[in-house]
Amino acid sequence: MDILINITFPIFAIIAVGYLAGHWKILGQESGVALNRFVYLFALPSALFVFTARAQVADILNWPFIGTFVLGTVLTLLIALGVGWFLFRHRGATLTLHGLSAVFPNVTFIGLPLFLTTFGEARVMPPIIATLCSILLLVGGTITALEFQRNREVLLGQALAEVAATLIRNPLLVAVASGFVFSVLSVPVPKPFEIFFNLMAATAAPAALFALGLALVDQPILAEFKEVCWLVVLKLVAQPVITYWLAVYVFPVDPFWAKSAVILAALPGASTAFVLAQEHNVYVRRSSASIVLSTVISVLTLSVLLALLDVRG
Numbered sequence: 522m523d524i525l526i527n528i529t530f531p532i533f534a535i536i537a538v539g540y541l542a543g544h545w546k547i548l549g550q551e552s553g554v555a556l557n558r559f560v561y562l563f564a565l566p567s568a569l570f571v572f573t574a575r576a577q578v579a580d581i582l583n584w585p586f587i588g589t590f591v592l593g594t595v596l597t598l599l600i601a602l603g604v605g606w607f608l609f610r611h612r613g614a615t616l617t618l619h620g621l622s623a624v625f626p627n628v629t630f631i632g633l634p635l636f637l638t639t640f641g642e643a644r645v646m647p648p649i650i651a652t653l654c655s656i657l658l659l660v661g662g663t664i665t666a667l668e669f670q671r672n673r674e675v676l677l678g679q680a681l682a683e684v685a686a687t688l689i690r691n692p693l694l695v696a697v698a699s700g701f702v703f704s705v706l707s708v709p710v711p712k713p714f715e716i717f718f719n720l721m722a723a724t725a726a727p728a729a730l731f732a733l734g735l736a737l738v739d740q741p742i743l744a745e746f747k748e749v750c751w752l753v754v755l756k757l758v759a760q761p762v763i764t765y766w767l768a769v770y771v772f773p774v775d776p777f778w779a780k781s782a783v784i785l786a787a788l789p790g791a792s793t794a795f796v797l798a799q800e801h802n803v804y805v806r807r808s809s810a811s812i813v814l815s816t817v818i819s820v821l822t823l824s825v826l827l828a829l830l831d832v833r834g
Contacts, residue, residue, distance in 0.1 A: 553735035560728045564722070569652065573649055573703075581701055586781070597624045615804050637726050752815070761786040
């Protein structure tokens with residue numbers, strides 16, 4: 522009960538307030554778009570940059586953690602693609618987005634605020650590394666697959682160039698990469714800029730959660746309900762269970778990092794899958810519904826998981 526009150530409730534209460542503000546249109550019609558852009562382009566990149574710049578290189582390049590998180594994601598993705606192919610008869614772009622919707626965790630809008638409030642700034646590297654891995658592996662892989670499916674004659678070099686162009690423009694990826702340079706060179710961020718990034722970073726957690734609540738307004742939840750439930754089970758149950766097995770029996774992961782990998786794997790779906798589905802006009806309703814439903818149910822599943830892992834706020 523303490524975990525639900527002290528950790529889970531504050532996180533999801535802000536999401537709920539954001540949802541209600543959007544539902545009642547308290548902030549105006551365009552508030553959700555504006556706040557999401559602020560969070561995505563300014564607040565979160567500032568937080569990712571300054572936290573990474575202060576981190577030790579050994580923490581950033583924590584290979585057992587990276588292996589656990591990435592392999593847990595890949596194994597869950599293979600299950601999703603197999604079931605999507607044989608049971609739901611998906612092919613091409615639909616199958617690709619079915620898989621992405623099952624495994625892409627909301628490590629920035631929920632994971633980073635969760636770690637900040639639970640563990641403090643000194644231990645926020647796990648969601649930052651997970652953000653980097655998710656963007657490179659899942660966004661990069663999805664865009665490559667969608668490009669080949671859209672144009673079977675596209676050359677590998679062209680597809681990779683499209684992926685590279687997309688990744689280079691990603692502000693979260695650029696922020697982590699820039700912070701990593703400062704960390705490797707052991708160069709402190711100049712004081713005026715550090716204060717600026719600290720102020721911006723301080724807005725990241727509440728603004729990201731509030732923006733997520735705004736984004737959930739008017740999203741469908743009953744589209745292809747059986748399939749959506751399957752995606753939610755994969756995201757909230759299968760992925761953390763597989764990741765836990767890898768952390769305990771396969772990789773020599775430090776206890777804190779092992780717990781972190783499992784928590785991040787258990788986060789609800791991110792809007793990235795929905796954004797890519799919208800861009801290609803494929804799998805839009807089911808992707809959106811899985812994000813909403815997994816976010817709602819994760820109030821319970823994350824509380825249970827945090828209790829099982831003995832995480833205290």
